Amino acid sequence: MSEIAVELRNITKIFSGVTALDGMSIALKKGEIHGLIGENGAGKSTLIKVLSGVHIPEKGEIIFDDQPAKYTSPLEAKRMGITCVYQELNIAKDLSITDNLFMGEYVKSKSGLLDYTYMNKRAREVMEEMGQDLEPTKQCGLLGMGQQQMVEIGKSILSNSKVIILDEPTSSLGEKESQLLFEIVKKLKAQGKAILFVSHKLEEIFEHCDVVTVMRDAKHIITTPTSAINKDQLISYMVGRTLSNLFPKIKTTPGDVAMEIKDFSSVGAYRNINFKARYGEILGFAGLVGAGRTELFRGIFAADKKDSGQIIIDGKVQNIKSPAKAIANIAFLTEDRKAQGLVLSETIARNISLVNLSTFTRGLFLDDKKIISQAEDCVKKLRIKTNSIYKLAGDLSGGNQQKVVIAKWINMKANIFIFDEPTRGIDVGAKIEVYNVMNDLIKAGKCVIMISSELPEILGMSDRVIVMRGGKIMAEIDCSSDQFNQEDIMKAAWGGVLKS
Amino acid sequence: MKINILSRDKKMPAFVGPLLAVFILSIILSLISDRFLSLDNWMNILRQTALNAIIAIGMLMVMLTGGIDLSVGSVAALAGCVMGVLLQSGVHNEFVLIAAGLATGAAAGLINGLLFTQLELPHPFVSTMGTRMIFRGLALLITGAAPISGFSAGILFLGYENVAKIFPVSFVLVIFIFLGINIFLNKTALGRKVYSVGGNKEAARLSGINVKRTLNFAYMMSGIMAAVAGIVLLGRISCAFPVAGETFDMDAIAAVVIGGASFLGGKGTVMGTLIGALLIAIIRNGLDLLGAMSDAQFVVIGAVIIVAVLVDVIRTKTEEKSRRLAQAKVME
Numbered sequence: 099m100s101e102i103a104v105e106l107r108n109i110t111k112i113f114s115g116v117t118a119l120d121g122m123s124i125a126l127k128k129g130e131i132h133g134l135i136g137e138n139g140a141g142k143s144t145l146i147k148v149l150s151g152v153h154i155p156e157k158g159e160i161i162f163d164d165q166p167a168k169y170t171s172p173l174e175a176k177r178m179g180i181t182c183v184y185q186e187l188n189i190a191k192d193l194s195i196t197d198n199l200f201m202g203e204y205v206k207s208k209s210g211l212l213d214y215t216y217m218n219k220r221a222r223e224v225m226e227e228m229g230q231d232l233e234p235t236k237q238c239g240l241l242g243m244g245q246q247q248m249v250e251i252g253k254s255i256l257s258n259s260k261v262i263i264l265d266e267p268t269s270s271l272g273e274k275e276s277q278l279l280f281e282i283v284k285k286l287k288a289q290g291k292a293i294l295f296v297s298h299k300l301e302e303i304f305e306h307c308d309v310v311t312v313m314r315d316a317k318h319i320i321t322t323p324t325s326a327i328n329k330d331q332l333i334s335y336m337v338g339r340t341l342s343n344l345f346p347k348i349k350t351t352p353g354d355v356a357m358e359i360k361d362f363s364s365v366g367a368y369r370n371i372n373f374k375a376r377y378g379e380i381l382g383f384a385g386l387v388g389a390g391r392t393e394l395f396r397g398i399f400a401a402d403k404k405d406s407g408q409i410i411i412d413g414k415v416q417n418i419k420s421p422a423k424a425i426a427n428i429a430f431l432t433e434d435r436k437a438q439g440l441v442l443s444e445t446i447a448r449n450i451s452l453v454n455l456s457t458f459t460r461g462l463f464l465d466d467k468k469i470i471s472q473a474e475d476c477v478k479k480l481r482i483k484t485n486s487i488y489k490l491a492g493d494l495s496g497g498n499q500q501k502v503v504i505a506k507w508i509n510m511k512a513n514i515f516i517f518d519e520p521t522r523g524i525d526v527g528a529k530i531e532v533y534n535v536m537n538d539l540i541k542a543g544k545c546v547i548m549i550s551s552e553l554p555e556i557l558g559m560s561d562r563v564i565v566m567r568g569g570k571i572m573a574e575i576d577c578s579s580d581q582f583n584q585e586d587i588m589k590a591a592w593g594g595v596l597k598s
Numbered sequence: 599m600k601i602n603i604l605s606r607d608k609k610m611p612a613f614v615g616p617l618l619a620v621f622i623l624s625i626i627l628s629l630i631s632d633r634f635l636s637l638d639n640w641m642n643i644l645r646q647t648a649l650n651a652i653i654a655i656g657m658l659m660v661m662l663t664g665g666i667d668l669s670v671g672s673v674a675a676l677a678g679c680v681m682g683v684l685l686q687s688g689v690h691n692e693f694v695l696i697a698a699g700l701a702t703g704a705a706a707g708l709i710n711g712l713l714f715t716q717l718e719l720p721h722p723f724v725s726t727m728g729t730r731m732i733f734r735g736l737a738l739l740i741t742g743a744a745p746i747s748g749f750s751a752g753i754l755f756l757g758y759e760n761v762a763k764i765f766p767v768s769f770v771l772v773i774f775i776f777l778g779i780n781i782f783l784n785k786t787a788l789g790r791k792v793y794s795v796g797g798n799k800e801a802a803r804l805s806g807i808n809v810k811r812t813l814n815f816a817y818m819m820s821g822i823m824a825a826v827a828g829i830v831l832l833g834r835i836s837c838a839f840p841v842a843g844e845t846f847d848m849d850a851i852a853a854v855v856i857g858g859a860s861f862l863g864g865k866g867t868v869m870g871t872l873i874g875a876l877l878i879a880i881i882r883n884g885l886d887l888l889g890a891m892s893d894a895q896f897v898v899i900g901a902v903i904i905v906a907v908l909v910d911v912i913r914t915k916t917e918e919k920s921r922r923l924a925q926a927k928v929m930e
Contacts (some may be wrong), residue, residue, distance in 0.1 A: 180760055193612070242642045346753070399804070401804055421806050422805055422807065422808050424806070437798075437800060437801075437806075438804055439801055440801055441793075441794050441798040441801055441802070442797070442798065443864045444864070448790065452805045453805040453806055454806075455791065455807075457789050458787070462786060463781075463785045463786055464787060471778060490921065493921045505807070
C-alpha cells in the first residue's frame with residue numbers, strides 16, 4: 099500500500115464555457131495535513147467539490163487507494179471514505195447531535211426501528227474523542243459554531259473517512275475554538291488520515307500544514323513543504339500574473355470629497371470604518387470574499403441595519419434610514435444581479451424605470467412614452483444586445499443583464515455610484531464596456547466606488563484602493579504609491595501589515 | 599381591454615387559455631341545454647360571477663405581491679355585520695352605512711398587511727388564516743350570531759337591482775372596478791410597484807421602493823374589495839349574515855389562479871382574473887342546468903383549477919424556450 103490516500107490527475111472541469119479546473123493535479127498523503135490556497139476564483143472550491151463527488155470532471159482521473167475510482171455523488175464518495183466539512187455547515191439545527199451524526203445512515207435494531215441506544219452511545223464516543231463532553235440528545239442549534247463544526251467533523255470520523263476536506267474551517271471560529279479544532283485535526287493526522295485544509299489564513303497554513311499547494315487561474319502552480327517556503331513567496335505564487343491592457347484607465351483630477359464615512363460599525367460584519375471618497379475618482383475596495391466589503395456598503399445604503407456610524411455627503415451629515423432615502427445620493431449596483439438587481443419576470447424597459455418610477459409619472463399616471471424613449475436610449479448607449487426593450491430581463495445573458503442594472507441607475511440624479519463586483523461572470527468584451535461606463539461617470543465628475551475581488555481589475559481601474567480584511571480596513575493605497583501592486587494588496591488582504 | 603404595451607412583446611396573453619375554455623364550454627353547454635344561451639341565464643351567470651370577481655380582484659393584488667389573503671370571506675361577512683349593527687343602533691343614512699362597511703374592510707386588510715410587514719410573520723398564509731377566524735368570530739360576536747335585516751333599498755339595490763330590468767347592477771360595479779384596477783396596476787407607479795415587489799422583493803427594496811408600504815396597500819385593497827363584496831351580498835340575501843361567505847376565499851384564489859397568476863408573485867392580470875371568475879360561474883351554472891349535485895360541481899371545478907395551472911405551466915415553458923432561441927439569434 100502506498101502512502102498516497104487519494105490523487106487527482108489532470109482534472110479538467112468546465113462550467114458553461116468557463117474553465118474552473120485546468121489539468122489540475124494534487125496528491126494527498128496519509129497522515130499529512132495538506133494546505134490549499136489561492137485567490138478568489140482560483141478554483142479551490144471546484145477542486146473540493148470534484149474530490150468530494152459533487153462535481154464530475156470532464157477529464158482526468160481520481161486514484162483512491164491505488165485504484166482508479168469512479169464516484170458520482172457525495173454519498174458514494176463518503177461510502178468510499180472521502181468527506182468534506184464545508185464552510186457553510188450542513189447541520190440541521192433543530193435535530194439532536196445524534197440525528198445529525200447519523201443522518202442518512204441511521205442504524206436500525208433487529209426490530210426494524212431506529213436503535214437510538216446504540217446511536218447515542220456512538221455519538222457520545224465520537225464527540226468525546228474530540229474532547230467534547232456533550233449530551234448526544236442535545237439540539238445542535240444550541241451548540242456554538244465551533245461545536246457545530248465538531249459535529250460535522252464527527253460525521254467524518256463516524257463514517258471512518260480516510261480523506262477529510264476542511265473548507266476554511268476557522269473562518270467563523272474564535273481563537274480558542276480554532277486551537278481546539280487544530281488539536282483534533284492533529285489527532286486525525288496521527289490516525290493516518292489524509293487532510294486537505296483550505297484556508298484564507300497564511301499563518302494557519304504555516305503553523306499546521308506539512309505541505310501546501312497553490313492554485314491560480316484554475317491551474318496547479320506549486321506544491322511544496324511549508325518548511326521550504328515563506329509568506330512572500332507564497333503570495334507571489336498566488337498572484338503571479340501580469341496585467342494585460344484590458345483596462346481603459348483614464349487620468350482625471352479628483353475633486354472634492356463626495357462622501358465621508360465615519361466610525362461605521364456593525365457587529366460581526368465590520369468595525370470602525372473610516373474613509374473618504376472623492377468626485378472624479380474610482381475608489382477600489384479590495385479584499386478576500388467575506389472581508390465585509392459588501393456588508394459595509396449595504397450598511398451605507400441602508401439595505402441592512404448598521405450599529406453606529408455617520409455618513410457625510412457633500413459636507414452634510416445625512417440620516418439615511420432606508421434605500422428609498424439613499425437613492426437620492428447613492429446608486430448601488432448590487433453584486434448579485436439576479437437576486438438583488440433585476441426583476442427577471444419584467445421587461446428591460448420596466449427594469450430600467452424601476453428605481454425612479456415616480457419621475458416617470460405625468461399627473462397620476464406613468465408616462466409610457468418617456469419610459470420607452472429612455473429605455474431605447476439606454477439600450478443604444480450601453481449596447482445592450484436585444485432586439486426589443488420589451489424582452490424579459492431574465493432572458494438576457496449575464497453581461498447584458500449587468501448593463502440593464504447599470505442603465506437602471508445611470509439616469510438617476512445620484513452622484514455617488516457603488517459598483518459591487520461589476521464584472522463578475524461576464525465576458526471580456528462586456529467588461530470593457532462596463533469600465534467605459536465608469537470612466538464616463540468620473541469624467542462627468544461623479545464619484546465611483548468599485549468593490550472587486552479581482553486584483554487586476556482593482557489595479558487596472560482604481561485611482562486609490564482600500565483593502566479590507568475581517569471587517570476592518572487594512573490599508574489605503576494611492577495609485578502613485580509603490581505599494582500599488584498585486585503583492586502588497588494581497589499581503590494586506592491576507593492580514594499582513596504594510597510599511598508606511 | 600387594451601393590453602399594456604410595456605408588459606411583454608408580442609406573444610399571447612396568459613388569459614387566452616381560460617378564455618378559450620369559456621368559449622368551448624359555452625358551445626358544449628348550449629348544445630346540451632337549450633336554456634344555457636338564453637339572455638336570462640347569461641344575466642344569471644354574470645350575477646353569479648360578480649361576487650367572486652370583486653373578491654378575486656383584491657386577491658389578485660395580494661397574490662401579485664407573492665402573498666395570499668384567506669380572510670376575505672370573513673371580512674365580507676364582518677363588513678355587512680358592522681353595517682347591520684349600526685342600522686340596529688339607529689343609523690339609517692346609506693352613505694354612512696356603506697362608508698362604515700368599506701372602512702371595516704380597509705381596517706381588516708390593513709391589519710393583515712401590518713401583521714405581515716411589521717410583526718414579520720413568515721407568510722401571510724398563517725396570519726390571514728388567523729385573522730380569518732378572528733374576523734368571523736367578531737362578526738358572530740357583534741350580531742349575537744343572528745342575521746340582521748331591514749336595510750333600505752338604497753343599500754340593497756347593489757345586490758339585486760338590474761339595469762334596464764335585465765343587466766345586474768352588481769356586474770356594472772364589476773366592470774367599473776376592473777377597469778379602474780387595470781388602469782391602476784398598469785398605469786400608475788404604485789401599481790407597477792405591486793408587480794415589482796412580487797417579482798423580486800429585494801431588488802425592489804434596493805431600488806428605493808418602499809416595500810412594506812406597497813404590501814400594506816395591497817392587503818388593504820383586498821380588505822376593501824372583500825367589503826364591497828359583503829355589501830353586494832347584503833342586497834343578494836337582503837340581510838347581514840354573520841356566517842356568509844365561508845367559501846369566498848377559495849373561490850377567489852381559484853379565479854386568480856385560473857386567470858394565469860403565479861403563487862410566487864409578479865405575474866397575473868386583471869383580465870385573466872375576470873375570465874377565471876367567469877369560467878367558474880359558467881361551470882357552476884352549466885352543472886346546475888344539467889341537474890348535477892354540488893358534489894359533482896366540486897370535482898369539476900377542482901379539476902379545472904389543476905388543468906388551468908397545468909396549461910399555464912406548459913405555456914410558460916414553451917414561451918421561455920422560444921424567447922431563449924430568439925435571444926440566441928440576437929447574440930450571434
